[in-house]
Amino acid sequence: MINFEYARAIDVADAIxxxxxxxxxxxxxxxxxLIDLMKYDVERPMRLIDITHLPLKTVDETADGGVRVGALxxxxxxxxxxxxxxxxxxxxxxxxxxxSQQLRNMASTGGNLLQRTRxxxxxxxxxxxxxxxxxxxxxAMNGINRINAVxxxxxxxxxxxxxxxxxxxxxxxxxxxxAGATGERTIAFDDFHRLPGDxxxxxxxxxxxxxxxxxxxxxxxxxxxxxxxxxxxxxxxAFALVSVAAALELEGGRIKEARLALGGVAHKPWRxxxxxxxxxxxxxxxxxxxKAADILLGGAKGFAHNAFKIDxxxxxxxxTLTQAANGTPQIQSSKKIR
Ligand SMILES: Cc1cc2nc3c(=O)[nH]c(=O)nc-3n(C[C@H](O)[C@H](O)[C@H](O)COP(=O)(O)OP(=O)(O)OC[C@H]3O[C@@H](n4cnc5c(N)ncnc54)[C@H](O)[C@@H]3O)c2cc1C
Ligand code: SF4
Numbered sequence: 001m002i003n004f005e006y007a008r009a010i011d012v013a014d015a016i017x018x019x020x021x022x023x024x025x026x027x028x029x030x031x032x033x034l035i036d037l038m039k040y041d042v043e044r045p046m047r048l049i050d051i052t053h054l055p056l057k058t059v060d061e062t063a064d065g066g067v068r069v070g071a072l073x074x075x076x077x078x079x080x081x082x083x084x085x086x087x088x089x090x091x092x093x094x095x096x097x098x099x100s101q102q103l104r105n106m107a108s109t110g111g112n113l114l115q116r117t118r119x120x121x122x123x124x125x126x127x128x129x130x131x132x133x134x135x136x137x138x139x140a141m142n143g144i145n146r147i148n149a150v151x152x153x154x155x156x157x158x159x160x161x162x163x164x165x166x167x168x169x170x171x172x173x174x175x176x177x178x179a180g181a182t183g184e185r186t187i188a189f190d191d192f193h194r195l196p197g198d199x200x201x202x203x204x205x206x207x208x209x210x211x212x213x214x215x216x217x218x219x220x221x222x223x224x225x226x227x228x229x230x231x232x233x234x235x236x237x238a239f240a241l242v243s244v245a246a247a248l249e250l251e252g253g254r255i256k257e258a259r260l261a262l263g264g265v266a267h268k269p270w271r272x273x274x275x276x277x278x279x280x281x282x283x284x285x286x287x288x289x290x291k292a293a294d295i296l297l298g299g300a301k302g303f304a305h306n307a308f309k310i311d312x313x314x315x316x317x318x319x320t321l322t323q324a325a326n327g328t329p330q331i332q333s334s335k336k337i338r
Contacts, residue, residue: 001038005047009054012179012213018049020181020209027051027211029072029108032099033115041125042116042132056110056213059083065219068177071110071212075165076101078109088217089329090226090247094168096332097230100237110212113166113176113192116203117159117267118239120144130156131200138200146305147241150313151266151297157200158303161193161268162239168228170269171245171259174217180210193268203267222247222259227323229316229330230263236333240264242313244320248284255279255288260296260321265313272296284325286318293317 009015009027019025026045028034029052037043056070059081067083078084079095099107121127121139128137140148140158148158169189176187193204206212225248232238243263249256258279262270275296282288293314300310323329 002041002044004038004045006050007047008050012054012056012211015049015051015054015211016179016181016209019211022047023208025049029111030074030106032103032107033111037116037123040123042123051211052108062216067217069109069215069217071108071214073109074105075099075107075109075112076104079104087221087223088168088172089223090221090228090245091165091168091172091217093226093228093329093332094164094230094243094245096334097228097240097243098164101334109165109215112163113169113212113215114204114206115163118162119148119159122159131159131196134199134201141303144305145303147239147264148303148306149266150300150302150306150309151262151270152195152268153266153301154196154198154200156198157196157267159196159200159267160264161203161266162264163269164228164230164240164243164263166193167243167245167261167263167269169215169217170271171247171261172217172221173259174215176212177214177216178206178210179213180207182207184213186216189269190271196267200267220249220257222249222257225250225324225327227320227329228332229320229323230332231312231316242309242316244313244316245269246317246320246324248279248321248324250284250325253283255282255284255325258292260292260317262296262313262317265300265309270296272298279321284321286322289318289321290314292321 025047028048056072079092127139149160174189230243245261247259258276275292278292
């Protein structure tokens with residue numbers, strides 16, 4: 001690890017000011033991703049701005065019936081928060097499917113959105129990687145690409161976004177509140193992360209000095225009919241090969257409202273309005289679910305080691321929608337650890 005300076009921000013304005021003054025700086029929250037990346041020499045910030053003392057640690061109900069989650073709320077506190085367990089169990093379930101209890105205790109809500117890909121070559125500084133070093137090439141394209149993307153890929157990069165929490169936030173249509181040198185703004189969750197295109201070094205649409213201050217959940221929580229299913233190589237402590245967040249509202253056996261998002265298959269949580277439209281107004285049965293799965297996976301393209309993900313995702317989508325419709329959500333194995 002190279003030498004770096006350390007500074008503590010006293011409030012949000014101070015954090016923005018410090019970041020705007022030093023483009024080579026990085027915010028640090030739980031440090032569970034950033035410190036690893038620094039140890040691997042992938043990230044080389046000259047200065048760390050510690051934001052852990054900022055007052056962004058509460059979970060509050062909003063005037064319009066939603067919930068606002070401060071960017072520094074730890075992942076474990078969020079998963080077990082009574083409001084989240086009761087009204088947004090999909091989010092709780094997705095968080096508990098990720099990492100380990102110790103990591104979730106450290107990991108922050110904002111940091112989870114900004115965690116970087118787990119592509120092997122991104123971490124291996126001896127190999128070309130367009131995300132780490134733009135223009136150097138993509139080692140995964142013709143390398144070991146079992147964990148890489150099958151949707152929304154580009155000639156430059158086939159990385160996936162590794163978060164579980166973000167897949168649920170996409171399905172719930174959360175909003176991301178950010179603040180920067182030019183003021184505050186709100187970004188729809190679907191617009192927060194980017195596809196790689198020819199700028200794979202950019203994971204998201206955050207501007208350089210901006211800080212995430214909160215995530216806002218809309219009132220609709222899909223608490224009765226939801227499921228988060230994560231398929232991975234090991235039952236715990238592994239990233240998703242494929243994950244599915246499904247949320248339904250049912251009326252008389254038919255689907256009134258539907259949300260469907262995939263993790264582990266693209267550079268961002270993967271949704272398609274057409275797939276959700278194909279569920280609305282239909283009977284909640286396997287034919288309907290299979291049609292939605294085919295639409296959501298339309299255009300999927302596998303590489304040498306990951307083509308299996310396409311069929312795996314299709315079956316996982318049907319299973320997760322069935323669990324949601326039956327009111328029998330996937331139980332996460334870590335649920336009992338508190
Ligand atoms: C062994 C291991 C297994 C894991 N398994 C999973 C898993 O299965 N599923 C999963 O979803 N995740 C998993 N994770 C990832 C973990 O969830 C993330 O590392 C964590 O959420 C990052 O949060 P943090 O607060 O520690 O971020 P940090 O490491 O502190 O920061 C990450 C990035 O976000 C930036 N940042 C942090 N907060 C803000 C903010 N408020 N505004 C602007 N920028 C900010 C930092 O500058 C940095 O670039 C795993 C991690 C490890 C180490
Ligand atoms: S897939 Fe993306 S992150 Fe992985 S080696 Fe290629 S450019 Fe780098």
